[in-house]
Amino acid sequence: MPIIKRFAVPVFTAFSLVLVASVVLAVPEAQSRSTSVSATLQSFKIKLKKKSAKRGTVTFKARNKRGRHNICIRGKGVRKCAKIVTTGKKTTLKVKLKKKGTYTVFCSVSNHEELGMKTKFKVR
Numbered sequence: 160m161p162i163i164k165r166f167a168v169p170v171f172t173a174f175s176l177v178l179v180a181s182v183v184l185a186v187p188e189a190q191s192r193s194t195s196v197s198a199t200l201q202s203f204k205i206k207l208k209k210k211s212a213k214r215g216t217v218t219f220k221a222r223n224k225r226g227r228h229n230i231c232i233r234g235k236g237v238r239k240c241a242k243i244v245t246t247g248k249k250t251t252l253k254v255k256l257k258k259k260g261t262y263t264v265f266c267s268v269s270n271h272e273e274l275g276m277k278t279k280f281k282v283r
């Protein structure tokens with residue numbers, strides 16, 4: 160009997176932890192998903208580490224390698240820009256993308272978009 164007791168407690172504890180962990184992890188995911196996408200800006204290119212995300216909050220964390228740039232997104236009734244930064248600085252664009260489809264990520268400074276600072280981003 161003492162052997163069973165010795166095992167019963169750790170097994171119960173482990174089971175409880177799994178149960179608690181699954182509840183903690185499941186709740187925020189069910190309510191809204193969030194994705195972080197790293198990006199680099201330079202004259203005149205935008206590179207995204209991820210090309211797509213599931214619907215929810217998407218945070219683009221952009222590092223400006225060279226020039227004076229920002230990062231913006233438009234599509235499906237959304238248009239939002241992060242603040243403009245200079246070489247070596249970071250700028251973050253946090254946006255709620257509720258609709259599936261293709262969005263355009265671009266730089267709104269001057270004519271940078273026409274010069275090539277744009278790329279596609281998909282929401283699944």
Ligand SMILES: [Cu+2]
Nearest residue numbers: 228266268271
């Ligand atoms: Cu730019």
